[in-house]
Amino acid sequence: MTPSTILFDLDGTLLDTAPDMGEAANRVLAEFDLPPLTREQIYTHTSFGARGLLSAGFGEQAQHQDPVALRARFLHHYGDAICHGTQLYAGIDTLLDKLDQLRIPWGIVTNKPEALTHQLLAFFPRLQEARVIVGADTYAHAKPHPMPLLEAAKSLNCVPQQGLYVGDIENDILAARAANMGAAVAGWGYTGDQALVHNWKADHIFARPDQLSAILGS
Incomplete structure (x- = not known):
């Protein structure tokens, strides 16, 4: 039917939207001197938003961070460059x-x-x-x-x-x-x-x- x-x-x-979501996450990771997400990681976690991308990037260190503050940083960076690579x-x-x-x-x-x-x-x-x-x-x-x-x-x-x-x-x-x-x-x-x-x-x-x-x- x-x-x-x-x-x-x-x-x-x-x-x-993965290119721009991934870039926002990588900007947050850079603030903590952490390595950027790989393309594979970005495409695996983009549908889970900031939580998924940042959890992948921070790994075990995520438990020591404030998730609300991290999400706010992510949204700040994402809003600044929301459509550079999105198609x-x-x-x-x-x-x-x-x-x-x-x-x-x-x-x-x-x-x-x-x-x-x-x-x-x-x-x-x-x-x-x-x-x-x-x-x-x-x-x-x-x-x-x-x-x-x-x-x-x-x-x-x-x-x-x-x-x-x-x-x-x-x-x-x-x-x-x-x-x-x-x-x-x-x-x-x-x-x-x-x-x-x-x-x-x-x-x-x-x-x-x-x-x-x-x-x-x-």
Whole structure:
């Protein structure tokens, strides 16, 4: 069945934000004279935000640091250079065009803070056309809690069971399940070990955006 509404995660689903997220983390690490994250580490941990990237960089030293202060430093650096290397994934434009042609409303539900989300989307006018944009702090809970998805669906007059959420990590699938929505894996994003993705029990696993487009009909 074609979904009545599609909601997307942002980092690792619509946008490859790893270069700028990784750079922000490396600037924090440099302040502590720690070595920078490797490209592999950055792409493994970007979907887990500041917490994931800084935990990877600090290792065992993380337990001796104030996580709130570290996150504040990360967000400061990230906000200063939020779109130097970030790019729209290939095929997303075409996918969104098809959704518009089929009059399927779409939105964005991310765990990036709302202010930073809008700051970043200013560089991508196509994504600003989303019918709803929900950040980590828009509501009282962030993913994997279902509230952000349920509130986004409500704003689009979408019955959750008729909607589809697309994300690149297991927490996205857990959030969709908890919201009683369809769940799809953006396999082109930061999914990590592909062998484990099938354990998430998503309804769909798409290797490319055009594979999602193909299920929408014409």
